[in-house]
Amino acid sequence: MNASRIVATVAGAVLACAAARAVEIADMRGFEALFGRYAPAGDCSRLPRVAVDGAGITFETGAGTEKAAQFEYAASFAGPSYEGIGHWFFPFRNANGYPVILNFNADERPGVLTIQPHDEGWAGGPKLGAKYQPLVAASPYNRCK
Numbered sequence: 001m002n003a004s005r006i007v008a009t010v011a012g013a014v015l016a017c018a019a020a021r022a023v024e025i026a027d028m029r030g031f032e033a034l035f036g037r038y039a040p041a042g043d044c045s046r047l048p049r050v051a052v053d054g055a056g057i058t059f060e061t062g063a064g065t066e067k068a069a070q071f072e073y074a075a076s077f078a079g080p081s082y083e084g085i086g087h088w089f090f091p092f093r094n095a096n097g098y099p100v101i102l103n104f105n106a107d108e109r110p111g112v113l114t115i116q117p118h119d120e121g122w123a124g125g126p127k128l129g130a131k132y133q134p135l136v137a138a139s140p141y142n143r144c145k
Contacts, residue, residue, distance in 0.1 A: 022072040022090065029054050034087060034104045038113045042142035048134050050102075050113060050141060057091050057102070061134045068092060074101070084108050090118065096126045100136060111143035 028034065031052070038050040048061040056069040068091035077088040085105040090098035097119030106114040115135045121128030128136065 021076050022074045024070065025073050026070050027055055028052055028057065031087065031104075036111075037144040038111075038141035039144055040138045040141060042111075042145045044144035046138075048138050049144075050115075050135075052104075057089070059091075059135060061131070063131065063134075066131075072098065077101075085110060092132070094129070096120050099129055100132050106140060113139075113141040113143075115139045115141070 032054075034052050035054070036052060037044050038052070039048070040046050048059065051058040051060070056067055057071070058065060058067045071092070072090040074088035074090065076082065078084065078086060085108055087104040089102045089104070090100075091102060092099055099118060099120040100115050101118040103114045103116070104112075106112045115132075116139065117128050117132070117136055120126045120132070121136065
């Protein structure tokens with residue numbers, strides 16, 4: 001790869017990052033199409049489970065239940081020209097940033113939710129917190145049947 005191509009690639013990546021915007025939201029009103037319960041393979045008898053309603057997102061694991069009521073919606077996570085059905089959220093914040101990211105309608109598939117490490121759990125970075133590990137390990141989730 002020649003130097004000018006490398007510079008162009010890096011410049012494009014920087015511009016894409018600069019264009020990405022997250023917005024703090026206090027509830028899930030306006031995202032009614034995402035409402036429902038999600039579980040591994042769409043089987044809501046299994047844990048962990050994720051429930052989405054107008055008030056927010058609730059996570060249920062074997063360790064208990066936690067409701068995220070204020071979080072970040074990554075409005076342009078896929079880039080400024082993205083027109084697909086995916087929606088990205090950062091439901092938790094800690095000293096490392098946003099430990100996990102949620103992608104609703106992942107891979108353009110309605111009713112599919114993925115939970116992946118973001119600011120934790122990557123090679124060379126901070127370890128993924130124990131409370132997030134079961135959520136990531138069970139991903140992907142499907143809307144319950």
